[in-house]
Amino acid sequence: MPKAVCVLNGDVSGTIFFDQKDDKSPVVVSGEVNGLSKGKHGFHVHEFGDNTNGCTSAGPHFNPNNQDHGAPDAAIRHVGDLGNIEATTSGGVTKVCIQDSQISLSGPNSIIGRTIVVHGDPDDLGVGGHELSKTTGNAGARIACGVIGLANLNSYQLYMYSGMLVQILYTISRVV
Structure with missing residues (x-):
């Protein structure tokens, strides 16, 4: 199976990776987002891989x-509904680690060529009672986005290795 990557640029930036063992397996979404305000932020796959007019051109949720x-765990949802990511501090690094069984890297639910959007507010997961709850999760402004593309496997493996090494060193430093 291919691997995919999305680079977010701007005041809010980051790199998101997508990995799927085979077409029956869930997609593992991992990476980092930098510069978010503290709190939850809606995190979705949008329909189009078009960022010509900023994140607005990405269209609605996939x-x-x-x-x-x-x-994300609801029986009724958009394929692109990945819930929230949570920044524990303002302006710092937010880790992303999601496993999802509806998105795919191939077939009719493929997210390749679509856009990841990070929103300014929490996603109410469709149960907030707001007029936008059933369409957008009332997640607010689109503050970062990037097109999901096929990953260069050499770069992907190097990044994943360096990320694991940083995590190992961090864990060792906490123990010592």
Whole structure:
């Protein structure tokens, strides 16, 4: 299976990786987002890989089954509904680690060529009662985005290795 990557640029920036063992396995979404305000932020795959007019050009959430917006574990949801990522401090590094069984790196639910959008507010997961809850999760402004593309496997493996090394060194420093 291919691997994929998305680079977020701007005041909020980061790199998101997508890995799927085979077409029946869930996609593992991992990476880092920098510069978020403290709190939860909606995190979605949007329909188009078009950022010509900023994140607005990405269109609505990726929703090939024409469902209402929902939580990542809800039976009824957009394919692109990945919930929230949470920044524990303002302006720092936010780790992303999501496993999702609806998105794919191939087939009809493929996210290759679509856009990841990070929103300014929390996603209410479709249950907030706001007029936008069932379409966008009332997640607010689009503050960062990037097109999901096929990854160069050499770069992907190097980044993943360096990330594991940093985590190992951090863990060792906490123990010592």
